[in-house]
Amino acid sequence: MKHLMQGAVIVLVLASISSVANAAGISHSNKIPHLIHSVAYPNNARIRNATYHFGLDVVSTPISQLSISIPSEMRVRDFEVRNQMGERIAATVSTNSDRTILSFDQPIVPGTQLEVDLKGIQINGGVLGRVWTLPVAISTPGLSAEIPIGSVRIQTVK
Numbered sequence: 001m002k003h004l005m006q007g008a009v010i011v012l013v014l015a016s017i018s019s020v021a022n023a024a025g026i027s028h029s030n031k032i033p034h035l036i037h038s039v040a041y042p043n044n045a046r047i048r049n050a051t052y053h054f055g056l057d058v059v060s061t062p063i064s065q066l067s068i069s070i071p072s073e074m075r076v077r078d079f080e081v082r083n084q085m086g087e088r089i090a091a092t093v094s095t096n097s098d099r100t101i102l103s104f105d106q107p108i109v110p111g112t113q114l115e116v117d118l119k120g121i122q123i124n125g126g127v128l129g130r131v132w133t134l135p136v137a138i139s140t141p142g143l144s145a146e147i148p149i150g151s152v153r154i155q156t157v158k
Helices: 002-023
Strands: 034-041 050-057 063-069 078-082 091-095 099-108 113-123 131-139 147-155
Touching: 034 147, 050 131, 050 147, 063 113, 078 091, 078 099
Parallel strands: none
Antiparallel strands: 034 050, 050 113, 063 099, 063 131, 078 113, 091 099, 131 147
């Protein structure tokens, strides 16, 4: 019985290490840009003008545009993009019914880590305290199609 318990503990520890690696954004492929973290601050959904933040690691492919799908219940006042050094990156923001596209003045080169802030978040209706998923896609110079890279996960509480 003691060996069975030890085996179960080892399996659980190994499983938790794998889960932590996946949650931290560690990718098994270094070929495409990937999301690395996300957070809401403050994460209390009742507070107006919160900021939702996510990081994007630009690896071997330059990025010319970043597309974020915004739920209809959410309004975003402003977008801000910075690199890993905290320097602001110039981008033109265009919004249609459910997507916002950030078009960068200069393509983002591989090796850059982007920090994207969605500022002044306001939630409409009675959808407080939930997990938001915002699908994200990129465009590269010379390619007209968008490449989906994942979803930003933002959790808020009532």
